[in-house]
Amino acid sequence: MPAFRNLSAIGRALLPALPAPSPAETWRAPLGACVGLTLCALCVLAMQAAHGGLWFLVAPLGASAVLLFAVPNSPLAQPWSAVVGNTVSAVVAVAVLQVVPPPFDFGIAVGGAIAAMMITRSLHPPGGAVALLAVIEAETVREIGILFALVPVGATTTLLVLSAIVYNRLTGRVYPFRQPHSQPGAERRLGLSSEELGAILGRFNQASNVGVADLARLLAAAEHEAAAHRFDQTRCxxxxxxxxxxxxxxxxxxxxxxxxxxxxxxxxxxxxxxxxxxxxxxxxxxxxxxxxxxxxxxxxxxxxxxxxxxxxxxxxxxxxxxxxxxxxxxxxxxxxxxxxxxxxxxxxxxxxxxxxxxxxxxxxxxxxxxxxxxxxx
Known part of the structure; x- marks a missing residue:
């Protein structure tokens, strides 16, 4: 029986961890990614016609689109994380290509990109893919040089972020997400400052996954529910x-x-x-x-x-x-x-x-x- 329970626990751990999305969200996020990437593609085509082949789409933009349109409240999806994260990752990859020979350049480029994103507080998972893509396409990236970080990576990421800002707000999502100091009501309710909430996230190593404002909203909602249970639904x-x-x-x-x-x-x-x-x-x-x-x-x-x-x-x-x-x-x-x-x-x-x-x-x-x-x- 203990062995069966262990197997059952392992099986549950392999099941989906995310809750089922609402019907509206199943079309909202995919449509937003479609609109955003289509705008980027049209812009790239126009710039290619005007300025040549320096402009092109990079594959990691697809991963950025998932974050920007499907989980716009995530700290990893905010404009600073997306634009700066992809750009500094490209800068690191270009630098690595100049001094590190293969096959060591793959791991060093991605590891260096992660370190640079953490230092600049711009952790954005697609940034690792940008660094890896740069090494895979080493000849093209060496030819473009440091401009690869600005065009196409920085410019197309910025365009995708701008489209996400407009689309998310038109469809009822707040993006960029409000910073903690703009939510005094939640802090007053919890009796905790932004610094204290941030310390809690840091203590549990969740600062990259949940924003301070998100945590304040969740705790305030939990406190409200707990109060309702404590008073056994007593009415005024x-x-x-x-x-x-x-x-x-x-x-x-x-x-x-x-x-x-x-x-x-x-x-x-x-x-x-x-x-x-x-x-x-x-x-x-x-x-x-x-x-x-x-x-x-x-x-x-x-x-x-x-x-x-x-x-x-x-x-x-x-x-x-x-x-x-x-x-x-x-x-x-x-x-x-x-x-x-x-x-x-x-x-x-x-x-x-x-x-x-x-x-x-x-x-x-x-x-x-x-x-x-x-x-x-």
Missing amino acids: ADLMTKDLITVSAETPLTRAVWLFQKHAIKSLPVVGADGALLGILLQGDLIEALTLGRPVRRSPNARRLRRPLRDLLAEDAMQDAATTVTEDTPVGALLNRLASQAVQVVPVMRGPKVVGIITRSDIIGLLLRGSAERKAA
Whole structure:
């Protein structure tokens, strides 16, 4: 039985590692490669007619097309990797051909190309094929000289990259992929900086396979799913405080003080005559308004003139309720808002009307309740 299990494990290891592609992707990527290489071929034909035989297509462009159109999010497929990787590989191969005799030139050219790509942070697998092709076609490459790295390799790779940028964006793929600093939302959610994410990739030797931005997106999605499982799909309607104590915009702050004291609450929804939510009055803002003796509402139209305390109203100290949820919103979706966006209270809405509120204390209570249940189990 152990031997059978070992054979079974070996068999599974030989099966496809990639997931099945979506139906749309099975035509999107091949069509893109077809379009990109056709444009390169047309350009080469035009340049041959104008300038002679220096222009021609190199076979490794086919491998570049696979990366640029099928896996455009890969660090190996980004413009710098493709253009610089192919070009420096060609430069190394031309140099090797000048000093290394066959058959040693094959291995040294490819090995040198890999080293050059790693040093220039432009690792691009087709670059190794460019170096090998240069050695195979040694006579032609020696005749062209160092120009081989620029024309045809660099120029045709650049044209292929430009076509990939246009095609991928037209078909809904982001290419070139966004750099980490343009995704602050993912970092705030994870609580990890780009440097920390990069260190994780380096620790597991995955920096060449997964980009920092990709890792941030994957971890954020995993965190969201984990939160949903942790709270057992609890909805906001299941956790919210339903018997709300509300005030109007014209409620005096002295009345709000009395409500805070009587009911031991920390926030008061401010609603209109039709029940629509206008804002949230927090204890801290109320105390600040009463201490300063003037409105503290964060609004460019708010009147900031000092007035008697009895004249200060709820609208003078309330905050706009920028963050709201519906009754069906999963509680797990609130973690980021409460933890990293300095939100203390989240109103729960039914259309324009507020039907409940959820506070940080409610979330903490749910966490503790789940912890006790898991410990008992």
